[in-house]
Amino acid sequence: MSLVVDHLSKRFGTVVALDDLAFEVPPGQVFGFLGANGAGKTTTMRITLGVLEPDAGRVAWNGVATSSLPRSTFGYLPEERGLYPRMRVLEQLVFFAGLHGIPRDVAERTARDWLTRFRGEDLATRRAEQLSKGNQQKVQFIAAVLHEPQVLLMDEPFTGLDPVNVLLLREAFLELRDRGRTVVFSTHQMEVAEALCESVAIVDRGRMVVGGPLRDVRRATGRRLVHVAVEGDHRLPWLAGVSGTRIIQAGMDRSSIELDPGVEPDAVLAAAISAGARVRHFELADPTLEQVFIDVVGRPANEDAHLAPASPAAAGAAGSTAPGRTAEDAA
Ligand SMILES: Nc1ncnc2c1ncn2[C@@H]1O[C@H](COP(=O)(O)OP(=O)(O)OP(=O)(O)O)[C@@H](O)[C@H]1O
Numbered sequence: 001m002s003l004v005v006d007h008l009s010k011r012f013g014t015v016v017a018l019d020d021l022a023f024e025v026p027p028g029q030v031f032g033f034l035g036a037n038g039a040g041k042t043t044t045m046r047i048t049l050g051v052l053e054p055d056a057g058r059v060a061w062n063g064v065a066t067s068s069l070p071r072s073t074f075g076y077l078p079e080e081r082g083l084y085p086r087m088r089v090l091e092q093l094v095f096f097a098g099l100h101g102i103p104r105d106v107a108e109r110t111a112r113d114w115l116t117r118f119r120g121e122d123l124a125t126r127r128a129e130q131l132s133k134g135n136q137q138k139v140q141f142i143a144a145v146l147h148e149p150q151v152l153l154m155d156e157p158f159t160g161l162d163p164v165n166v167l168l169l170r171e172a173f174l175e176l177r178d179r180g181r182t183v184v185f186s187t188h189q190m191e192v193a194e195a196l197c198e199s200v201a202i203v204d205r206g207r208m209v210v211g212g213p214l215r216d217v218r219r220a221t222g223r224r225l226v227h228v229a230v231e232g233d234h235r236l237p238w239l240a241g242v243s244g245t246r247i248i249q250a251g252m253d254r255s256s257i258e259l260d261p262g263v264e265p266d267a268v269l270a271a272a273i274s275a276g277a278r279v280r281h282f283e284l285a286d287p288t289l290e291q292v293f294i295d296v297v298g299r300p301a302n303e304d305a306h307l308a309p310a311s312p313a314a315a316g317a318a319g320s321t322a323p324g325r326t327a328e329d330a331a
């Protein structure tokens with residue numbers, strides 16, 4: 001019971017969109033598909049749905065090629081939202097559910113429940129074209145889940161939502177997960193993925209860079225941090241004598257200190273205490289997903305792929321030396 005992206009390759013003309021991309025999504029998890037613009041996230045989702053044919057490889061759900069499964073196995077939130085502009089919201093939701101064989105009364109009841117959850121009861125009778133971008137997105141999300149699909153493929157579902165709606169959507173993902181659904185969503189917002197995902201795949205230019213349980217991915221670079229807060233002076237003068245440590249972020253509440261290999265966290269604590277600092281907070285920590293992404297890909301996820309050269313670290317981690325071209329390169 002898992003979704004296996006099995007060595008997918010896909011070109012568009014001379015553009016390599018996917019280059020032997022392979023990873024596995026464990027069932028019943030919220031899974032983050034992470035990559036900068038042009039990484040190949042949308043292409044992978046479209047191949048999973050059978051909308052696009054790969055040049056090589058396949059995607060399988062429980063061992064069966066997804067392209068041969070009923071479309072209702074999946075709930076898809078496309079990157080380019082596609083509501084009917086003139087159709088009223090509830091009518092539209094009932095229509096989409098009907099395509100998956102859901103009877104009108106069931107669809108209407110479920111759709112109203114979802115609208116209420118998203119604080120959008122009043123949207124039911126509005127036309128899609130009258131809705132704000134965020135509200136259209138909520139409606140499209142509901143359209144994707146009304147037929148209770150086993151696997152949700154959500155392409156950038158958090159983009160354009162305000163913080164309240166980000167929270168509501170996060171809760172919805174977790175609830176669907178608790179009901180046994182597998183939720184795959186793409187994003188380049190690492191903090192969202194970090195707060196929500198059990199497992200992730202980091203993809204760059206169509207190649208797998210690092211993936212697996214979030215905890216392992218955050219440890220993949222071997223960087224170790226301690227977070228410490230002391231009373232009084234937050235500039236950490238007491239750390240000066242501890243070799244093999246670097247302050248990567250100094251703050252009033254909490255400072256982050258990176259440890260070189262072989263340096264034990266105890267050395268930091270001992271230095272603080274022996275200098276007379278009053279330690280209020282001390283913890284061992286892994287780098288954030290954002291830090292890991294920058295380390296392994298060579299640039300932040302929210303920076304366009306075509307603006308930066310391929311990083312040697314990323315190419316090495318992916319076991320490949322030939323950087324794929326992006327459409328932007330070709331243009
Ligand atoms: N229909 C197409 N024709 C030509 N090139 C394409 C097509 N679809 C995708 N590509 C190219 O394939 C690569 C991967 O694109 P894809 O849309 O899968 O990336 P993405 O990770 O979804 O990016 P974004 O975060 O910008 O949505 C890009 O270089 C893109 O320009």
Ligand SMILES: [Mg+2]
Binds near residue numbers: 043079
């Ligand atoms: Mg995309």
